[in-house]
Amino acid sequence: MALEDEQDANTLQWEVSVTLSSNQPVIGSEIFTTETKLVNSYHTIGSLPPPPHSFVYTWYRHSIPCSVHHHKLATVQCTSCDKLNASIEKSYHCSSKCFSDAWNKHKKYHHWAAHAARNNSTGNQQDVKKLRSSGSWPNLIDGSVLDENAIMVEEDNIWIKNTLNSNLKAQSSNDVVFSVLTYNILADSLSINALGYCPKWALAWEYRQENLLEEIIKYDADILCLQEVQCDHFENFFEPELKILGYSVMYKKKTGAGLFTAESEKSTNHGCATFYHSKLFKEIMKYELEFDKEASSVVNALEPKIRFKGSHRLTSKDNVALVVVLESLQNGSNRDAFQSRICVANTHIHWSKGHEDVTLFQVAHLVNGLEKIAQSQQIPLIICGDFNSRPGRYVFCYWQSGSH
Structure with a gap:
């Protein structure tokens, strides 16, 4: 997060790093961020009240887990996934060996992503298969x-x-x-x-x-x-x-x-x-x-x-x-x-x-x-x-x- 003084010609900026100290996944959790709370956080840094300011913020993961070994941090990313617009969460691996060992399964994602990209680019979505007439259930009243x-x-x-x-x-x-x-x-x-x-x-x-x-x-x-x-x-x-x-x-x-x-x-x-x-x-x-x-x-x-x-x-x-x-x-x-x-x-x-x-x-x-x-x-x-x-x-x- 950066705070900028709008009155001073020599604009001052502060950067505040916030860490979520929890093992709970971000997905499914609600995170509330408001200007009031940010100003109050800034006010606690010094003795003077905050000057008129604007703020910008971005949420991001400081560390990315391996898609195979979830308890390890990722150090390798598959560049093909990025080119194919595949799910990047599945492209991270903790080591080159991990990436190599998982390749046979991982390369299937490339096929699926390419298939989806072709359908989206041509506008030819898979036809919805019309089901055949349902047969009547065998009569059991005997x-x-x-x-x-x-x-x-x-x-x-x-x-x-x-x-x-x-x-x-x-x-x-x-x-x-x-x-x-x-x-x-x-x-x-x-x-x-x-x-x-x-x-x-x-x-x-x-x-x-x-x-x-x-x-x-x-x-x-x-x-x-x-x-x-x-x-x-x-x-x-x-x-x-x-x-x-x-x-x-x-x-x-x-x-x-x-x-x-x-x-x-x-x-x-x-x-x-x-x-x-x-x-x-x-x-x-x-x-x-x-x-x-x-x-x-x-x-x-x-x-x-x-x-x-x-x-x-x-x-x-x-x-x-x-x-x-x-x-x-x-x-x-x-x-x-x-x-x-x-x-x-x-x-x-x-x-x-x-x-x-x-x-x-x-x-x-x-x-x-x-x-x-x-x-x-x-x-x-x-x-x-x-x-x-x-x-x-x-x-x-x-x-x-x-x-x-």
Whole structure:
């Protein structure tokens, strides 16, 4: 900061250096700087009041951390990143060896930055991929699910028993090799009450979003399944950032935001997002499952005396699942269609204390529908998501043995 005396022909200048003595990141923190506070700070330097003056100030980092070893200071910067207008935070390294060791991963940033620059310069943004018509969810209203021996009422719980067929055989996808990442990223609208042990600055979305993106990029997965993706963050951050990296995207938000919900609340609603590399896969069919709607048909099939209780427990939940059938494009050609296809499901299952029967119902309903999709096309199946279950609990046992 520099203070200049406007009355003296020989202008006097003072420079004041201010250090933030905190390990807390600047991102997510508020810094208030006003002329009054600066004048008061100046006044404490001498005995005379400050003369009429003007001031200028600039905030900057005195030391820059290495993008790989965050506890070390950077001494080397990649000049290519600067030329490509890439994120400079990723261009700093603590030593030449650090830069050399990280080169194979780091050079990917150059490709992404160049790709983004070409799109911006030509004005040819990636076309928004129009999703194919969503297929209807396989009908589960049949004797295998709703016979009188499959439903049990126990106090305040409604249990769906033995609904997992467990007859899917191991299937090959013609030696197609790919990687899958599933991640509940914690919606910002839920973070305040979710992690009471975590400092507020670490939960700030401005701080978390870049760390999340950096971690996701490092895994370099061919298929990404993210849960608790807030609507506005999907549209303004994840979708554009991951499209630049060559991902095709699809999104299904929870059904909690209704017609009379405020727009601000709709934007902070969250859901499931699935991304896949467009050079490796193309979309064949997409299914969207809303558990509350699917539960309505199940409740209607219950006996009248338990129908109200079943409706209260099963149809008031807004959880969803996003299912896509992908076809491999590896080796640059479409091989036998069914041998190169795979079904990928992404979901976030309900949980609340005393409602484990609802959690189990949603998982069982999802699996039964997925089995029908996989069997009808004879394709492998991958199920990703947050199932809100721990080892030894009903849902976990259901995955293991086909019953609870």
